[in-house]
Amino acid sequence: MNRVFNFFAGPSTMPLPVLEKIQKDFVEYPGIGMSLMETSHRSKTYDEIHNSAISNIKELLEIPDNFHVMFLGGGATLQFTMVPMNLVGEKKGIDMTLTGAWAKKALADARKVGEPRIVYDGAGDNFTTLPEANSMDLDPNAAYVHVTSNETIGGVQWKEWPDTGNVPLVADMSSDILSRRLPMEKFGLVYAGAQKNLAPAGVTLVIIRDDVLASCRGDLPAYLGYKTHAPKNSLYNTPPVFPIYAIKLVTDHVKEIGGMDEMERRAQQRADAIYGAMDDSNGFYRCPVDPKVRSLMNIVWRLPTEELEKKFIAAATEDGMVGLKGHRDVGGCRASVYNAMPVEGALHLAQFMADFAAKNG
Ligand SMILES: *Cc1c(COP(=O)(O)O)cnc(C)c1O
Numbered sequence: 001m002n003r004v005f006n007f008f009a010g011p012s013t014m015p016l017p018v019l020e021k022i023q024k025d026f027v028e029y030p031g032i033g034m035s036l037m038e039t040s041h042r043s044k045t046y047d048e049i050h051n052s053a054i055s056n057i058k059e060l061l062e063i064p065d066n067f068h069v070m071f072l073g074g075g076a077t078l079q080f081t082m083v084p085m086n087l088v089g090e091k092k093g094i095d096m097t098l099t100g101a102w103a104k105k106a107l108a109d110a111r112k113v114g115e116p117r118i119v120y121d122g123a124g125d126n127f128t129t130l131p132e133a134n135s136m137d138l139d140p141n142a143a144y145v146h147v148t149s150n151e152t153i154g155g156v157q158w159k160e161w162p163d164t165g166n167v168p169l170v171a172d173m174s175s176d177i178l179s180r181r182l183p184m185e186k187f188g189l190v191y192a193g194a195q196k197n198l199a200p201a202g203v204t205l206v207i208i209r210d211d212v213l214a215s216c217r218g219d220l221p222a223y224l225g226y227k228t229h230a231p232k233n234s235l236y237n238t239p240p241v242f243p244i245y246a247i248k249l250v251t252d253h254v255k256e257i258g259g260m261d262e263m264e265r266r267a268q269q270r271a272d273a274i275y276g277a278m279d280d281s282n283g284f285y286r287c288p289v290d291p292k293v294r295s296l297m298n299i300v301w302r303l304p305t306e307e308l309e310k311k312f313i314a315a316a317t318e319d320g321m322v323g324l325k326g327h328r329d330v331g332g333c334r335a336s337v338y339n340a341m342p343v344e345g346a347l348h349l350a351q352f353m354a355d356f357a358a359k360n361g
């Protein structure tokens with residue numbers, strides 16, 4: 001087998017045992033004589049998969065009973081619109097944290113629906129740091145507070161969560177869902193596109209608290225309303241069956257390998273290896289991000305020149321590590337080390353970084 005270490009930011013690497021299981025059952029899913037891709041979303045077989053994906057997510061993230069877990073379409077990007085459409089009512093204010101490229105997109109859509117106020121603006125620091133969780137001046141009458149738990153492009157990650165009192169805290173967790181435990185009681189709504197940490201592209205996880213759901217608008221076009229999907233267990237219309245099946249397999253796999261303890265341990269180990277290689281390089285590699293908020297998922301760094309960056313990325317590709325080029329807006333290098341990246345992949349990259357610095361430093 002010639003599988004590479006895939007450091008792409010998304011879609012991204014999947015656990016090999018999951019890919020193999022999908023392959024094994026792809027043409028003829030056990031017991032139904034057809035592929036799961038061909039079967040009804042109202043069938044008993046699919047129903048079990050759907051509910052088991054939901055119960056695995058609830059179990060792993062220790063989601064209390066007063067939350068609904070939904071699977072929707074449209075990516076995290078549709079949530080940039082659905083969240084304000086559903087949550088903005090008489091209260092029009094939205095407290096938004098501007099922490100990087102994804103927060104910016106969430107803000108742009110929120111502006112079209114409500115009246116966002118920027119309660120933290122990271123632009124002055126080039127989005128390389130985050131505020132202390134409870135240092136922001138929040139509006140007790142806002143419809144909600146929005147954070148991006150991990151900025152996929154800039155490489156900053158919230159380590160603590162703001163206490164928002166009675167105002168629902170909403171978080172875009174597209175790039176770090178299921179990599180760490182969450183104090184769910186602090187959140188009103190969490191959303192995440194699946195294609196970084198959970199499954200292939202095509203499904204978005206939305207977790208919503210009952211009281212927030214109850215306060216949502218009920219007069220939206222059907223697909224856009226959380227009140228359409230939640231009572232129907234995300235089966236109002238045809239859900240993205242295949243990616244949801246992949247979520248079931250990925251979460252089964254996570255449970256098998258040791259649950260959230262193991263996910264947290266692996267994330268820390270991967271990140272320690274790569275940041276360690278930077279810190280040990282005598283300044284050859286420079287991480288622009290404030291050490292207090294360095295992401296464990298998207299690790300960004302620069303080399304002394306753009307020429308060396310090109311050489312580094314080309315040599316790494318030769319060595320079986322792909323996707324290390326930084327986002328086009330920021331340049332440099334980026335290693336996306338999501339849940340399914342084996343620790344071995346991060347160790348391999350760290351060793352490669354040390355060797356490259358020794359040769360080119
Ligand atoms: C990738 C990403 C998105 C966009 O997700 P889509 O599913 O492509 O819409 C939004 N927010 C964050 C933090 C992301 O990493």
